[in-house]
Every structure is written in C-alpha cells, then in structure tokens.
Amino acid sequence: MSTKQSGYVTDVSYPAHFHKEIQPVWLVTLATLKGLQVPDITQGYSYCEIGCGLGVNLLLAAACNPQGDFVGVDFNPQHIAFARQSAELLGLKNLRFIEADFAEFAQSNALFFDFMVCHGVWSWIPQVTQQQLLKVVKRSLKPRGLFYLHYMCHPGATQMMPVQKLLNELAHTLSGTSEQNMGAGLDLLNRLDQASVFHDQPSLSANLGRLGQMNKAYLAHDLLSDHWSPQHSVDVHRIAAQVGLTYLDSANAFEMIEVLSIPQSAQALIANVSSPAVRESLKDLARNQRQRQDLFQKQPQALAADVCVQRIGQLMFELMPTAPRSGGQVFRTPIGEIDGPAELLSPVLERLAQGPAQVVELCRLPAYAGNLTQLMQSLLLLMWRGHVHPQRPDASANPVQAALLRSWIQQHDLKIEAVPSCGTAVVDESALSV
Numbered sequence: 263m264s265t266k267q268s269g270y271v272t273d274v275s276y277p278a279h280f281h282k283e284i285q286p287v288w289l290v291t292l293a294t295l296k297g298l299q300v301p302d303i304t305q306g307y308s309y310c311e312i313g314c315g316l317g318v319n320l321l322l323a324a325a326c327n328p329q330g331d332f333v334g335v336d337f338n339p340q341h342i343a344f345a346r347q348s349a350e351l352l353g354l355k356n357l358r359f360i361e362a363d364f365a366e367f368a369q370s371n372a373l374f375f376d377f378m379v380c381h382g383v384w385s386w387i388p389q390v391t392q393q394q395l396l397k398v399v400k401r402s403l404k405p406r407g408l409f410y411l412h413y414m415c416h417p418g419a420t421q422m423m424p425v426q427k428l429l430n431e432l433a434h435t436l437s438g439t440s441e442q443n444m445g446a447g448l449d450l451l452n453r454l455d456q457a458s459v460f461h462d463q464p465s466l467s468a469n470l471g472r473l474g475q476m477n478k479a480y481l482a483h484d485l486l487s488d489h490w491s492p493q494h495s496v497d498v499h500r501i502a503a504q505v506g507l508t509y510l511d512s513a514n515a516f517e518m519i520e521v522l523s524i525p526q527s528a529q530a531l532i533a534n535v536s537s538p539a540v541r542e543s544l545k546d547l548a549r550n551q552r553q554r555q556d557l558f559q560k561q562p563q564a565l566a567a568d569v570c571v572q573r574i575g576q577l578m579f580e581l582m583p584t585a586p587r588s589g590g591q592v593f594r595t596p597i598g599e600i601d602g603p604a605e606l607l608s609p610v611l612e613r614l615a616q617g618p619a620q621v622v623e624l625c626r627l628p629a630y631a632g633n634l635t636q637l638m639q640s641l642l643l644l645m646w647r648g649h650v651h652p653q654r655p656d657a658s659a660n661p662v663q664a665a666l667l668r669s670w671i672q673q674h675d676l677k678i679e680a681v682p683s684c685g686t687a688v689v690d691e692s693a694l695s696v
Contacts, residue, residue, distance in 0.1 A: 267337065267338075269387075269489050270387065270483075270487050270488075270489075271440045271487065272338055273439055273440050274479045274483070275315075275338075275340055275341060275344070276316060276479075277316075277477050277479050277483075278315075278316050279318065279382075281381055281412075283410070283514065283555050284319055284379040284381055284410050285319070285322075285685055287651075287653070289410060291577060292511065292515070292518065296510050297567075298510070298562050298563065298564060299406050299563040299564075301407065303329060303330070304329065305329065306329055306330075307331070307376040308373065308404075309330050309331070309332045309376065309378075309379075310375045310377070310379070311332075311333070312335050312364070312379070312380045312398065313335065313383035314334030314335060314345065314359070315338075315341050315382075317334045317336075317342075318676065319381075320332050320334045320345070321345065321349060321357065322667070322680060322686075322687055324356050325354060325663055325680070325682070326680060326681075326682040330356060333358055333359075333360065333375070334357070335364075337363040348670065351666075352663070353666065363394075364387075364394040364398065368394045371398060371401070373402060375407060376406075376408070377409075377410075378402065378409045379409070380410065381410070382483075383395070383412075384413040384493070385491055386483075386490055387487075392501075396501065396502070397505075400505035400506060404560070406559065406560065408558070408559055409502075410555065410557055410558075411498070411554075413493050413498060414491075414492040414552065415492050415493050415494065415546055415554045416492050416493070416551075417546065417550060418549075418550045419552045422492075425470075426485045428451070429444065429447040429448075429485050429486065430490065432446070440486050441479045444481050444482040444486060445478050448470070448473060448478075452470060455467050455470050495539075495542045495554055496539045498556070500539070506561070508558060509538070509542075509557075509558055510562070512557065513556065514555045515645040515646035516595060516642065516643065516646040517555075519642050522600055522643070523549060523596075524545060524597070525548055528548045531544075532544045549596055571634070574621055574634070574638070575622035577620065578620050578653040579614060579618060579619060579620075579621065579624070579651065579653065580618040580657075581614035581649070582688050583688055584679070585644075586611060587611055588608045588611050588615070589604050589607070589608055590608065591647065593646075593647060600643075605629055606630075606636070607644065609628070609630075610627070610629075610640055610641070611644075613627065614650060624637055625637050648689065652684065653684050654683060654684060654685045657683040658683075667682075
C-alpha cells in the first residue's frame with residue numbers, strides 16, 4: 263500500500279518546481295501596482311514558505327536575495343533533509359528549514375514575517391489543517407505583510423473531482439508506490455477513454471491526454487490526497503478575512519489585466535456587481551478558472567496617488583535571457599489566443615535588450631506617449647510570459663554565490679536558469695510536462 267501521512271502522499275518526493283509568482287520581488291511589485299505600501303526589500307526582511315517541499319523556491323530566493331531571511335516549513339523528513347543539505351552546499355546563512363506539521367509550527371513558532379506563501383497545499387489538506395495554517399498566518403504575518411495562497415478552484419477543477427476520487431480509491435487497492443499507482447490509474451482511465459466512455463465529455467478526454475504527458479510523481483502528490491478538494495474563491499476569501507487578511511488581486515500577472523483575461527462581453531456585467539467576493543466568483547466562471555494564486559495583505563495601507571505613480575515609475579525592468587529581442591507575441595491564454603501587437607511590445611523588448619530600464623523611461627517611448635496604463639498592461643503580459651521581470655532594488659549579484667547556484671541547478675538537472683539581479687529564475691517551459 264502507498265504511504266500517506268494525514269491523507270497526503272509521503273512515499274515519493276514532490277518534484278522540484280519553481281514558481282516565480284511567490285518570489286519577494288514579484289510580490290512587492292504587484293502590490294505596488296495596486297497602490298499599496300509594501301515590505302521594504304532594500305532592508306532586512308523575513309519570508310516564510312509553508313509546505314516548502316524540497317525547498318527549491320527558497321534555495322533560489324535565499325541565494326538571489328541576500329537582504330532576506332528565509333524559513334521553510336514541511337512535515338516530510340525527506341524533503342527537509344534534501345533542502346538542508348542543499349542549503350549547506352550553497353553556503354546559505356540566511357535560510358533555515360523546519361521539519362514540522364502546521365499544528366506543530368502554529369504552536370512553536372515565535373518568528374514574524376513580511377512575506378508568507380503557500381503553494382500546492384491548501385486544496386490537498388483537511389479543513390482542520392487549513393485552520394492551523396491560517397492560525398500561523400494570523401499570528402506571524404506582520405502588518406502590511408503579504409500572503410500568497412494557491413489553491414484549486416471551481417469551476418475549472420470541478421470536472422476532475424470524480425476522476426480524482428477514482429484514482430485515489432484505486433491507489434488504495436494497489437501495492438505499488440504512489441507514482442506506480444498513479445500510472446496504473448491513468449492507464450485504466452485512458453482505456454476507458456478509448457472505449458468511448460467519455461465521448462460526451464471531450465474536455466475531460468483532453469485533460470486525460472494532458473495528464474498522460476505529465477510527471478507521475480507530481481501527479482501522485484496532486485491527485486492522490488485523501489482530502490483533495492477544489493475551493494470556491496468566495497469561501498476562501500471569507501475565512502481569510504476572518505484572520506485579518508485583505509484580498510488584493512491575483513498574483514498571476516495575466517489575471518491582473520481584466521480587460522484581457524475576461525471575455526469582453528462579460529466585463530461590464532461583472533464590473534456592475536457591487537460585491538467584490540461575488541465579482542471574483544464571476545471571474546472564475548468567466549475564465550473557467552482551475553486554480554487561483556491569490557495575494558492578500560494584512561492591514562493594507564494605500565499610497566497617496568502621486569507617491570504611487572512615483573514608485574511605479576521607479577520600478578526597473580530587465581529582459582530575461584530566453585526572451586525575444588523584438589516583435590509581436592501571440593499569448594496562449596486560458597480564454598484563447600491574444601495578439602500582442604509588435605507596435606506595442608517591440609519597442610519595450612528592443613529597449614530592454616539594450617539594458618534594464620525604469621518604467622518612467624519606458625513610458626516615454628513613442629508607442630506609449632505617457633500612457634502608463636497601456637505600458638503596464640504590456641509589461642504584465644510580458645512578465646506573465648516570462649520575457650521581462652522587475653529587478654531587485656539592489657541588482658548586484660555575488661559572483662561566487664551565483665556560480666555555486668548554477669552548479670547546484672545543473673547537478674540536480676533543474677530546468678531553470680537563475681537571474682540573481684531579479685531574485686528569480688527563468689523556467690524551461692519545454693520541460694514542464696516531463
């Protein structure tokens with residue numbers, strides 16, 4: 263039988279994934295664009311990832327952001343052992359890992375954080391554990407601190423509920439590892455698909471084909487939890503508000519651009535709904551949202567309008583190593599393809615190909631003629647696609663640390679390239695489904 267703890271798979275390690283949306287530079291940039299005071303990452307700051315897995319996000323964050331102090335929490339001893347060994351090899355003094363479940367951490371933690379993030383956990387744990395997680399956040403997040411929460415949501419994930427239930431129940435009857443049992447379950451579903459069982463559910467058939475191309479160890483963690491449960495965003499936001507968290511926006515840069523991420527015919531209808539929570543639910547319906555990357559803040563404080571414009575203007579952007587140097591782009595989004603015209607995107611790409619530039623300079627490009635809103639839409643699209651990224655305020659990099667990080671990435675065959683000046687990494691998208 264596969265091994266689980268509290269209903270969660272523990273017999274295979276969670277694959278090493280990197281998420282740019284949980285890195286501190288990304289989070290403060292998005293909150294600044296919302297016109298809010300943010301943690302000062304030019305000074306010492308503290309950051310905690312709850313359910314950190316192998317610690318890849320934290321290892322890269324600590325190596326690329328020397329001003330921060332980073333903490334990772336996970337209950338899996340294999341994950342923590344790998345993470346601690348890697349931190350030692352990288353010589354990271356600003357990172358430590360804690361082996362604890364959420365109840366233990368909620369009881370023992372005496373630290374306070376400017377950032378708290380949780381990716382790939384919430385929809386896979388029982389309600390009591392969700393409450394323990396929020397208890398930690400309520401107690402430990404500083405005022406103006408940012409909290410990122412990822413979870414599966416309705417309606418996009420709804421169709422997978424009977425599939426997940428079948429896969430999980432089947433795994434309980436098999437004697438292999440969770441990874442092997444996932445493969446066996448998918449094989450059965452694919453044979454059912456070939457027998458035309460899903461002929462009237464073409465999107466489910468397409469989903470099964472997509473799952474067949476994905477890493478089975480990852481899918482075991484994703485789909486073999488006894489507590490797998492998509493959430494309604496209105497419910498998540500309600501309980502987050504009860505512990506003092508205010509929802510800001512999605513940490514997904516594309517979803518921040520509502521004029522593009524929501525079908526045009528639905529935009530006015532949604533905008534006219536007075537309840538923010540109901541508007542978010544309507545957005546989920548309009549996007550057939552499968553997962554959310556929500557950004558919250560504790561006791562948010564708005565910037566004065568002129569200060570907000572000034573701070574946005576001071577943001578420095580850099581072209582990523584794998585980005586095109588000019589031309590238009592076709593963005594394949596959850597609601598279809600969006601054409602990014604060359605007359606808007608090419609001037610930004612061409613200027614950043616010469617070196618980093620502040621928003622205030624990019625806004626003077628003839629294509630934008632001072633139109634900050636249009637420029638930020640272009641930059642958010644390019645951020646989402648992984649072509650540009652905001653820089654750290656102190657963009658300098660320690661060459662010795664950078665070399666150690668590159669060597670560690672190569673040693674573990676991680677499909678990422680570190681960008682220390684931006685406190686992030688570029689993901690090799692061709693490897694995402696492997």
